[in-house]
Amino acid sequence: MVLLRSELGSVLRSNRLRQHRTLRDVSAAAKVSLGYLSEVERGQKEASSELLASICAALGTPLWTTLREVSDRLASHDGHWVPDTPDALFQDELAGVR
Amino acid sequence: MVLLRSELGSVLRSNRLRQHRTLRDVSAAAKVSLGYLSEVERGQKEASSELLASICAALGTPLWTTLREVSDRLASHDGHWVPDTPDALFQDELAGVR
Numbered sequence: 001m002v003l004l005r006s007e008l009g010s011v012l013r014s015n016r017l018r019q020h021r022t023l024r025d026v027s028a029a030a031k032v033s034l035g036y037l038s039e040v041e042r043g044q045k046e047a048s049s050e051l052l053a054s055i056c057a058a059l060g061t062p063l064w065t066t067l068r069e070v071s072d073r074l075a076s077h078d079g080h081w082v083p084d085t086p087d088a089l090f091q092d093e094l095a096g097v098r
Numbered sequence: 099m100v101l102l103r104s105e106l107g108s109v110l111r112s113n114r115l116r117q118h119r120t121l122r123d124v125s126a127a128a129k130v131s132l133g134y135l136s137e138v139e140r141g142q143k144e145a146s147s148e149l150l151a152s153i154c155a156a157l158g159t160p161l162w163t164t165l166r167e168v169s170d171r172l173a174s175h176d177g178h179w180v181p182d183t184p185d186a187l188f189q190d191e192l193a194g195v196r
Contacts, residue, residue, distance in 0.1 A: 003147035004161065046146055049101035063102065064172035067165050074162035 002077050004070070006043035008052075011069045013041040015059050030058035100175050102168070104141035106150075109167045111139040113157050128156035 016026050027037040032051050039045035040055070047055065056063045114124050125135040130149050137143035138153070145153065154161045 001151060004150055004165070005147040046144060048144055049103040052102055053099060062172070062176055064169045064176060064178070067102070067169040067172065071162045071165040071169055074160070074165065078160055078162060080162070 002074060003043065005040075005046050007070045007073050008047065008066070009041045009043040011066055011073065012055060012059070015061050015066070016041075019059065021059075026055065026058050030054040100172060101141065103138075103144050105168045105171050106145065106164070107139045107141040109164055109171065110153060110157070113159050113164070114139075117157065119157075124153065124156050128152040 016023075023034050023038055023041075027034040030037065030051070031054060036045065036051070037055065040047045040051075053063060056066050114121075121132050121136055121139075125132040128135065128149070129152060134143065134149070135153065138145045138149075151161060154164050
């Protein structure tokens with residue numbers, strides 16, 4: 001069974017790496033400890049709603065696009081095809097990819 | 099600021115009510131206490147990933163469609179238009195609405 005915290009952590013980590021940012025940088029911006037962020041990214045700790053909001057804000061990616069990406073990944077695990085939606089394009093745009 | 103647990107609780111509650119099911123029924127099916135489910139639905143408690151998976155299974159709605167609905171609601175709060183996607187149709191179908 002794929003758990004929310006594992007997939008969420010993976011999405012947060014990939015969003016951070018896409019921006020070439022360190023755990024230290026993002027944890028400081030989000031005002032969470034480096035160890036906490038690291039555990040959340042590895043799916044070892046549940047992020048509270050408040051700290052998840054802080055982490056998303058620090059990454060500059062809205063919570064809804066983060067959850068959308070998590071949902072898409074879980075759908076893919078479930079064998080559902082997920083199109084490259086305008087929202088996904090929007091998220092890449094936010095991250096400066098396109 | 100709209101928190102994940104508030105919107106998630108609201109989506110879980112609306113999915114349960116759409117099926118005309120009681121807290122007692124769903125909590126028993128999910129093997130969680132009635133009080134816990136009630137608190138999660140009201141956004142007063144963070145659902146652990148494991149118990150969230152159990153609740154979604156008890157409701158017969160995959161975690162990914164639940165998160166998609168949460169994401170859509172948050173996007174709507176953020177002023178982003180979200181179309182009535184095939185996924186949303188799929189979820190209604192699961193709930194026996196169409």
